Amino acid sequence: MKIDHNLHQEQEEKEQTVVIPSEENMCRTIEVAIIEPPSQPQVLPAVKLTPPPTTVNDDEEMFIPPLNFAMVDNGIFRSGFPNSTNFSFLQSLSLRSIIYLCPEPYPEANTDFLMANGIQLYQFGIDGAKEPFVNIPEDTIREALKVVIDARNHPLLIHCKRGKHRTGCLVGCLRKLQRWCLTSVFDEYQRFAAAKARISDQRFMELFDTSSFKHLPMPFSCSKRIRAHCLHLASACQRTQKQGS
Numbered sequence: 001m002k003i004d005h006n007l008h009q010e011q012e013e014k015e016q017t018v019v020i021p022s023e024e025n026m027c028r029t030i031e032v033a034i035i036e037p038p039s040q041p042q043v044l045p046a047v048k049l050t051p052p053p054t055t056v057n058d059d060e061e062m063f064i065p066p067l068n069f070a071m072v073d074n075g076i077f078r079s080g081f082p083n084s085t086n087f088s089f090l091q092s093l094s095l096r097s098i099i100y101l102c103p104e105p106y107p108e109a110n111t112d113f114l115m116a117n118g119i120q121l122y123q124f125g126i127d128g129a130k131e132p133f134v135n136i137p138e139d140t141i142r143e144a145l146k147v148v149i150d151a152r153n154h155p156l157l158i159h160c161k162r163g164k165h166r167t168g169c170l171v172g173c174l175r176k177l178q179r180w181c182l183t184s185v186f187d188e189y190q191r192f193a194a195a196k197a198r199i200s201d202q203r204f205m206e207l208f209d210t211s212s213f214k215h216l217p218m219p220f221s222c223s224k225r226i227r228a229h230c231l232h233l234a235s236a237c238q239r240t241q242k243q244g245s
Helices: 005-016 084-092 108-117 138-148 165-177 182-196 199-207 224-244
Strands: 070-073 076-079 097-100 120-123 156-159
Touching: 070 165, 076 165, 084 108, 097 138, 108 120, 138 156, 138 165, 156 165, 165 182, 165 199, 182 199
Parallel strands: 076 156, 097 120, 097 156
Antiparallel strands: 070 076
16 A cells, blocks of 8 residues: 655644744733823812891891899899890880899980880999909898889899899898808809809808898798709809800
């Protein structure tokens, strides 16, 4: 049998041939998009925000209490000097009387307010001197106390300039009539006077003699409930004043 050596050799060469992939098949180009950041940050235009319109009722009034306002007892209140912004609030109390503890004349606007609302003014002028020149006239405090404990004058407001020292002394003497202990009397005084509490004021209240008032009726409450309520109001008033300062 004759074998074609050339054909056999070609078959062997084909079997030994290794196919090498081309560079085009091995390497593929991946295109990546590069986005460069802007050279300067983009600034958006400012937008002005306006609150929604609110309707104000002209018939509504703002009730703003005077400085250091608090209830002392049923029908008895205390405060600093009221001004025109406090008149609507004072009207809501239906006051009959005001005890004014400063020697200066009452302002015309306040006098007109009293006349328009039928409020009686009782002025007991006490100088607002600072320590060590504080002089609290005991007779003046006694006369003022007679007005305070007379129920015919209620509702009644006691005030001086800031509602701290002169008002505090009068209220402190009233507390002694109500048989408060001195600790509670001084606690209430200090809540209003705060850092400006005066030793001379507290000494005056401690030595104030209430024996001459024993024959007078006490038509208002001196219960522990009222006492706790008054101290709570004094504390709340002091916190409000600190927040506003």
